[in-house]
Amino acid sequence: MTRTLQVELGDRSYPIAIGPDVLAHIDTRGQRCLVVSNDTIAPLHLQTLLAQLPDETATCILPDGEAHKTLESAAVILDALADGGFHRDALIIALGGGVIGDLAGFAAAVYHRGIDFIQIPTTLLSMVDSSVGGKTGVNHPAGKNLIGAFHQPRQVLADLSLLATLPDREYAAGLAEVVKYAALGDLDFLAWLEVRVAALRARDHAVLSETVERCCAAKARIVAADEREQGQRALLNLGHTFGHAIETASGYGTVLHGEAVAIGMVMAADLSHRLGWTSQHDVTRLSKLLQALDLPTRSPDIPVDQFIALMQRDKKVLNNRLRLVLLKPLGQALITSDVPPEPLRETLLAAT
Ligand SMILES: NC(=O)c1ccc[n+]([C@@H]2O[C@H](COP(=O)([O-])OP(=O)(O)OC[C@H]3O[C@@H](n4cnc5c(N)ncnc54)[C@H](O)[C@@H]3O)[C@@H](O)[C@H]2O)c1
Numbered sequence: 579m580t581r582t583l584q585v586e587l588g589d590r591s592y593p594i595a596i597g598p599d600v601l602a603h604i605d606t607r608g609q610r611c612l613v614v615s616n617d618t619i620a621p622l623h624l625q626t627l628l629a630q631l632p633d634e635t636a637t638c639i640l641p642d643g644e645a646h647k648t649l650e651s652a653a654v655i656l657d658a659l660a661d662g663g664f665h666r667d668a669l670i671i672a673l674g675g676g677v678i679g680d681l682a683g684f685a686a687a688v689y690h691r692g693i694d695f696i697q698i699p700t701t702l703l704s705m706v707d708s709s710v711g712g713k714t715g716v717n718h719p720a721g722k723n724l725i726g727a728f729h730q731p732r733q734v735l736a737d738l739s740l741l742a743t744l745p746d747r748e749y750a751a752g753l754a755e756v757v758k759y760a761a762l763g764d765l766d767f768l769a770w771l772e773v774r775v776a777a778l779r780a781r782d783h784a785v786l787s788e789t790v791e792r793c794c795a796a797k798a799r800i801v802a803a804d805e806r807e808q809g810q811r812a813l814l815n816l817g818h819t820f821g822h823a824i825e826t827a828s829g830y831g832t833v834l835h836g837e838a839v840a841i842g843m844v845m846a847a848d849l850s851h852r853l854g855w856t857s858q859h860d861v862t863r864l865s866k867l868l869q870a871l872d873l874p875t876r877s878p879d880i881p882v883d884q885f886i887a888l889m890q891r892d893k894k895v896l897n898n899r900l901r902l903v904l905l906k907p908l909g910q911a912l913i914t915s916d917v918p919p920e921p922l923r924e925t926l927l928a929a930t
Pocket residue numbers: 616618619622642643644647674675676677678680700701702703704707708709710711712713714722723740741742743744745748751752835836
């Protein structure tokens with residue numbers, strides 16, 4: 579069964595199709611296509627996609643890894659477009675996880691000042707989060723996603739059968755962003771996940787497809803209300819100010835994005851508890867769910883001053899003040915710039 583949702587953004591609205599055989603619904607409108615993927619995914623899934631596309635479709639295969647989510651990789655895509663004589667009516671198709679989706683989307687945002695693109699997510703994380711919402715970009719040694727653009731895809735096609743080849747660690751990383759939606763705004767969903775841990779770990783198809791639909795619906799609602807993160811979209815950043823600092827400090831790709839988000843959410847919950855906003859019971863509840871889903875909840879050892887300096891590079895910083903997404907209580911996230919330094923230091927010291 580195919581589930582279809584819509585991201586409502588006026589004349590830039592687009593559908594998200596979830597289910598088996600959704601690749602057959604790719605909407606290329608006769609445009610010249612460039613498929614962007616990487617050297618892990620292409621041998622597994624590129625031929626299946628190409629079977630749905632015109633014979634003259636070009637490909638750009640990048641090296642795999644978060645360490646390659648760079649301006650240099652974006653330039654490789656832009657070179658493929660320019661050298662291939664692609665015009666403004668070209669279409670980029672991203673076949674991959676969040677790294678490929680963010681890179682290909684960024685190239686689509688800037689080539690000829692913006693061309694069309696389609697997201698075909700191949701990881702759980704990209705199905706529930708990164709393929710939806712139009713945040714595109716690359717990392718910088720100073721911080722995650724420091725360079726980027728908002729550029730919405732034309733279509734998102736989430737074919738759950740592609741997940742059959744996804745390694746367990748990557749699958750678990752995707753579950754962290756699933757738990758994020760529950761923790762930030764949906765306690766019923768949190769309880770629903772808690773009683774389905776075994777099914778989630780077993781990649782039960784029915785549970786997975788409902789999970790992807792619930793997450794995409796939540797993200798679509800938030801993005802439709804606040805496309806450019808002027809307000810409530812920042813709640814999708816729960817755990818990310820801590821998490822991005824962990825990813826940068828450890829070297830991109832050492833701690834996976836989803837793993838860093840899992841650790842970061844527990845840190846956000848811990849700080850919320852220190853501020854009197856969340857009970858210890860709920861901090862433990864969140865932590866236990868993440869652990870049951872095979873996710874880490876303790877931070878690598880990063881000196882506190884370095885951790886704070888990295889957090890200060892976060893894109894939510896305003897007037898030099900940190901703005902953090904915290905829980906008041908679990909299931910109800912808020913963004914605050916009122917973060918006293920002492921409890922924050924205590925959270926950082928307690929996190930390892
Ligand atoms: N734009 C957004 O809104 C948004 C949201 C969340 C995360 N992100 C970004 O997404 C990135 C993380 O994405 P990710 O977790 O998908 O990681 P990823 O793109 O690095 O993919 C994870 C790994 O799995 C491999 N892989 C992907 N699909 C596979 C498949 N079907 N079978 C076998 N192997 C497969 C990849 O080659 C890679 O090695 C981070 O850069 C993060 O910042 C962006």
